[in-house]
Amino acid sequence: MSEFGAFRKPSLPVLFVLCVAGIAWLPSAALAQDEVTVSSCPKEPRIPVPFRVDCTHISDPATKNICGPFIENQACKVSPAYRSITGIHLEDRCKMIEYTLYDPDKWPYKGTEAGGHGGGCKVELTSKSSLLFKSPIGPYDAHELLHVYQSDLGAIPYQHILFGSSMLEARRLAGDTENYQQGLARLKTETHDLEERFSQGKIPPEKRCVLAEVQLEETLYLENSKVVYLYYRKLVRGQKKDMADRLARFNRMFEAVADGKARKYLLDHGCAPF
Numbered sequence: 001m002s003e004f005g006a007f008r009k010p011s012l013p014v015l016f017v018l019c020v021a022g023i024a025w026l027p028s029a030a031l032a033q034d035e036v037t038v039s040s041c042p043k044e045p046r047i048p049v050p051f052r053v054d055c056t057h058i059s060d061p062a063t064k065n066i067c068g069p070f071i072e073n074q075a076c077k078v079s080p081a082y083r084s085i086t087g088i089h090l091e092d093r094c095k096m097i098e099y100t101l102y103d104p105d106k107w108p109y110k111g112t113e114a115g116g117h118g119g120g121c122k123v124e125l126t127s128k129s130s131l132l133f134k135s136p137i138g139p140y141d142a143h144e145l146l147h148v149y150q151s152d153l154g155a156i157p158y159q160h161i162l163f164g165s166s167m168l169e170a171r172r173l174a175g176d177t178e179n180y181q182q183g184l185a186r187l188k189t190e191t192h193d194l195e196e197r198f199s200q201g202k203i204p205p206e207k208r209c210v211l212a213e214v215q216l217e218e219t220l221y222l223e224n225s226k227v228v229y230l231y232y233r234k235l236v237r238g239q240k241k242d243m244a245d246r247l248a249r250f251n252r253m254f255e256a257v258a259d260g261k262a263r264k265y266l267l268d269h270g271c272a273p274f
Helices: 012-021 067-086 143-153 163-174 177-199 205-223 227-234 243-257 263-268
Strands: 023-025 035-038 051-057 097-102 116-119 122-126
Touching: 035 067, 051 067, 067 097, 067 143, 067 163, 067 227, 116 143, 122 143, 143 163, 163 177, 163 205, 163 227, 177 205, 205 227, 205 243, 205 263, 227 243, 243 263
Parallel strands: 051 097, 097 122
Antiparallel strands: 023 035, 035 051, 116 122
């Protein structure tokens, strides 16, 4: 039996401890650890939006026992980081952020390379991309939760726009120095390699503007990490599906953040006037 054991009606002292910890063990689950809800954090008696994880699709008891620490990291470390970075308040549209985790062989999206899906107020992940992610602060998800936050941005030109800088900053704020440093080194290499591809004419014309935006986003962050906070605050939201409109909105944001120094770079690298 796991450390949490089978669900049985808790005594009043136990109920008090669980409430203080902000972790609710839902009696609707077959076992106590199958579903975990976090509604408060050590330094915050009540968080703006609760987080819940459904681990009924995880078979191994030892892996399932990580569900509690995982969802607590999401609620108490990763979400506050993205709230600070983006200025977006999930409680404005979500009553709860719901995670559903799966063993790889139970992943419902067969034939896809993706190990996760996120958006709106829900996230689905394999255990490899969630419970088994290694870090000094324990398991957490920085990728799919960013999709949840970015659901507020409207139509975007690229599925992972602003991801390089946003995820790095979130890891730093969450206290994962190890993965932050590794990611920072990787980002420096990637921006150097992409600039080389641009200079050698290896970027197809249809991809040049989008990749120029990615390059500018990450280069500006490497120069000054504070710009990632401005990206979200300067961006004008829009719902038009037209790609030219999406690119123009983001290009105007980069121009504002870079104090007028982005326009020439973007135009020189394939973007239309904006």
